[in-house]
Amino acid sequence: MSSQKAPSIAVRGVGKSYSGVSVLHDIDLDIAPGEVHGLVGENGAGKSTLLKILGGAIKADAGGLSFDGEQVTVGSPRDAIKHGISLISQEGALVPALSVLDNVFLARWSHRGGLVSARADRKRLAGLIETTGFTVDPDARVDGLPIGVQQQVEILRSLARGARVIAMDEPTAVLAEHEKENLLALIRTLAAGGTTIILVSHFLEEVLSVADRITVLRDGALIRTLTAGETSPRELVGHMVGREIDVLYPDPQPVPDGAPVVLAARGLRRGLVNGVDLEVRAGEILGIAGLVGSGRTETLRLLFGADRATDGVVEVDGVTLAQHSPRTAMAAGVALVPESRKEQGLVMQRSVAENVALSSLSGRRTGPFVKRPAEKTAVGEIAKSVDIRAADPEAPIETLSGGNQQKALFAKWLLRKPKVLLIDEPTRGVDVAAKTQIHHLITGLAADGMAVVCVSSEIEELLALSHRVLVLRHGEPVGEYPRGTSPEVVIAAAFGSHEGEPR
Amino acid sequence: MSVDTLPKTAAPEAGNMSRLAFRMRDYGIVAALVIIVIALSVSTDTFLTSGNLVNLLDQTAVIGLLATGATICIISGVFDLTASATLALSAIIGVQVGRVTDVYVGMLAAVVAGALLGFVTGTVVVRSGVNSFVGTLATSMVYRGLAVMVTGGAIVYPLTASAETFGMLTWPSLFGLTSATIMFVVVVAILAVVVSRTTFGRRLYAVGGNAEAARLSGIRVGSIHVTAFMISGVCSALAGLILASRAGSAQSTMASGMELTAIAAAVVGGTSILGGEGAVWRALVGALLLTLIGNGFNLLGWDTIYQQVLQGLLILFAVTMDRWLRKRTR
Ligand SMILES: Nc1ncnc2c1ncn2[C@@H]1O[C@H](COP(=O)(O)OP(=O)(O)OP(=O)(O)O)[C@@H](O)[C@H]1O
Ligand SMILES: [Mg+2]
Numbered sequence: 001m002s003s004q005k006a007p008s009i010a011v012r013g014v015g016k017s018y019s020g021v022s023v024l025h026d027i028d029l030d031i032a033p034g035e036v037h038g039l040v041g042e043n044g045a046g047k048s049t050l051l052k053i054l055g056g057a058i059k060a061d062a063g064g065l066s067f068d069g070e071q072v073t074v075g076s077p078r079d080a081i082k083h084g085i086s087l088i089s090q091e092g093a094l095v096p097a098l099s100v101l102d103n104v105f106l107a108r109w110s111h112r113g114g115l116v117s118a119r120a121d122r123k124r125l126a127g128l129i130e131t132t133g134f135t136v137d138p139d140a141r142v143d144g145l146p147i148g149v150q151q152q153v154e155i156l157r158s159l160a161r162g163a164r165v166i167a168m169d170e171p172t173a174v175l176a177e178h179e180k181e182n183l184l185a186l187i188r189t190l191a192a193g194g195t196t197i198i199l200v201s202h203f204l205e206e207v208l209s210v211a212d213r214i215t216v217l218r219d220g221a222l223i224r225t226l227t228a229g230e231t232s233p234r235e236l237v238g239h240m241v242g243r244e245i246d247v248l249y250p251d252p253q254p255v256p257d258g259a260p261v262v263l264a265a266r267g268l269r270r271g272l273v274n275g276v277d278l279e280v281r282a283g284e285i286l287g288i289a290g291l292v293g294s295g296r297t298e299t300l301r302l303l304f305g306a307d308r309a310t311d312g313v314v315e316v317d318g319v320t321l322a323q324h325s326p327r328t329a330m331a332a333g334v335a336l337v338p339e340s341r342k343e344q345g346l347v348m349q350r351s352v353a354e355n356v357a358l359s360s361l362s363g364r365r366t367g368p369f370v371k372r373p374a375e376k377t378a379v380g381e382i383a384k385s386v387d388i389r390a391a392d393p394e395a396p397i398e399t400l401s402g403g404n405q406q407k408a409l410f411a412k413w414l415l416r417k418p419k420v421l422l423i424d425e426p427t428r429g430v431d432v433a434a435k436t437q438i439h440h441l442i443t444g445l446a447a448d449g450m451a452v453v454c455v456s457s458e459i460e461e462l463l464a465l466s467h468r469v470l471v472l473r474h475g476e477p478v479g480e481y482p483r484g485t486s487p488e489v490v491i492a493a494a495f496g497s498h499e500g501e502p503r
Numbered sequence: 504m505s506v507d508t509l510p511k512t513a514a515p516e517a518g519n520m521s522r523l524a525f526r527m528r529d530y531g532i533v534a535a536l537v538i539i540v541i542a543l544s545v546s547t548d549t550f551l552t553s554g555n556l557v558n559l560l561d562q563t564a565v566i567g568l569l570a571t572g573a574t575i576c577i578i579s580g581v582f583d584l585t586a587s588a589t590l591a592l593s594a595i596i597g598v599q600v601g602r603v604t605d606v607y608v609g610m611l612a613a614v615v616a617g618a619l620l621g622f623v624t625g626t627v628v629v630r631s632g633v634n635s636f637v638g639t640l641a642t643s644m645v646y647r648g649l650a651v652m653v654t655g656g657a658i659v660y661p662l663t664a665s666a667e668t669f670g671m672l673t674w675p676s677l678f679g680l681t682s683a684t685i686m687f688v689v690v691v692a693i694l695a696v697v698v699s700r701t702t703f704g705r706r707l708y709a710v711g712g713n714a715e716a717a718r719l720s721g722i723r724v725g726s727i728h729v730t731a732f733m734i735s736g737v738c739s740a741l742a743g744l745i746l747a748s749r750a751g752s753a754q755s756t757m758a759s760g761m762e763l764t765a766i767a768a769a770v771v772g773g774t775s776i777l778g779g780e781g782a783v784w785r786a787l788v789g790a791l792l793l794t795l796i797g798n799g800f801n802l803l804g805w806d807t808i809y810q811q812v813l814q815g816l817l818i819l820f821a822v823t824m825d826r827w828l829r830k831r832t833r
Contacts, residue, residue: 304719306718306719326718326719326720326721327721327723330721336719338719343713343715343716344715344716344719345716345719346713346716347708347709347712347713347716347717347779348712348713349712349775349779349780350708350709350712350779354705354708354709357705358705358709358716358717358720358722359720359721361702361705361706362702365701365702368697368701368702368703369700369701369702370700370701370702370704370705372700412720
């Protein structure tokens, strides 16, 4: 895949502060050529910061890097690419309005005499697609693609640039189970071909299965580098949080007999979604499983009125939502934690507090004025219950680590005390400990009578959290499975293989 | 919010430093203003006279009002290029209505016209879904055209009997400031409170920062935009009244091109053209800065042929400085 051999990387004494607050200090790390190096730690531990330094996206304040024993300066992404390092960032860095083809060869288009030669690029891309086994349409605009596919486009781009070191920041957070497997297989192939991979992930099993060595960061410090074969998830978590903790998922409480149906949908249709019926009772958690493109997210959006269904009805407490829009849904007590924090969830340049308060502004006002003390208290309390770690609630939310942004997004909707909570990927990018915490929160809310509909690409999570799991395929429900069903069965149903056929 | 994680790794001074850095970033432009004021106070003995200061603020009023309207639109993620056309049209309406009723009713009519024109602009932009830049550019041509039609291209005057009353905005008032200045300060103060303290203000920022996230939070994005355009329309009408009151007349070519100066003032003040950030007080600072340069040229007796060049350079300087300060704290 790469013409040249990957360099051995030495990170020495690297540190970084933001406005005087140190978020990374004195990091010493060696990464061998062709190694898969895992990087784990709690939300805000500094993983992304370290990767961004390697990828030239930000500059370290202290320390330096050397490749094959030679001091190098990586002052910009351009420098990094020159040295064969490619960063696939947590937030994604594609140009939304361009095609897959143009994104893959962004600024590196084949050209003849100054003219871009799409023909040559097309051939190169076809070759890359074949080696990776991805299925992407070269001419699709990337903003229309599911996040999982966008991710693949980023990987294709790294490969197209001939990267010898690929740093991936939570690449699997947005992927479905089988896509994860594919990605891990690809990582193994690349590494076997001599490419170095640095992998940040909150899925410890995954890191353990693919990495040669794993480095744990905590509060910006490097705690330890371990050999993957000689450690366990438990030990890693211990190093991550600095103490022994339990990371068992809680069981949801059984739905009381006779609990009323709170949310019902009949014959929902629009685009991909082709006739979804569902009912959720008070206190019940309904999981929705399916492959990328099966219409899971779209179904949630229809339930919330983010898109209006061309056909079918949504009822809350038996009352049909007429003029269905986010506003009417919210008025009826429905909340949606959307799939993408950056595009649909948060106003990145506004403060943490403003973001969290945004969906419930009218609940805390005197006439036209925001009741600021009440807001401060409310935001403070909810932030505590989901454990948002922010130095300053008045700082722009974009300065929070990915996982903490996710928690803030969650908090924003909890603050409305909804009757029906629709959650798309509740724990995307959230660390192991916080994930358990969010699970406790959701099961707790359900126990108090909330109806929850939850979409997750992580089948284990879905099965642990839900009372029932509805499987969608090509926008149609293909089966419903009770708690305790094995993941394999659900996955098989999502794929449409026959062994998985439900009762 | 749990504050126990980061400080663990940071010395106490670090927190103060961070707050200081925040302040620098926020108030860099104020420092620039203060520097220019000090420079002018030292280098001329006419700058710090009350006569000059009264004059300076009076001169700032028009551009300040327009910049405030522009700032509110920009925060919400739209541009209002109709500002100066709305100014002319509503001033003309004000004068004409004043002729058939009385001056006060005429002035009220001007403000109402400004709000209505803003409503129309906003509705056009929101309904058509056209980019606001193009949408308001086209609408502004329509408004100017209407102004020409209404006046037949001539200058319109209030009735001779009420000409003196019509000039009331130039009269001295509280603290010796002109009535125009007082009106400007009051309006800006009200809008500053609206933007920074109300739920509408919060929504304004959210819509400008991320319209989709705002929509999914139950905010009516369209009506926020329409409201922003209406506020801008009222600001334009008030600015139009000041100009008309000063000139004792109104005409269709009034304040032509001033919408761009207003946007420049907003941006010089530090409001990001990307939306979702900014503040009303920044419009005031930006307008003061631009006006100060003109004032300085006069006082220093410099040749005004250089004024535009310097103004352009200053805008570049202010915006670069702003970017630089923000980047440093990221
Ligand atoms: N631009 C910034 N300004 C200020 N602080 C920042 C900025 N970017 C990151 N930080 C802070 O640096 C710390 C480390 O962030 P980083 O994104 O590296 O965490 P992470 O380990 O990747 O976490 P996650 O698992 O949640 O993605 C966090 O406390 C974060 O708030
Ligand atoms: Mg991160």
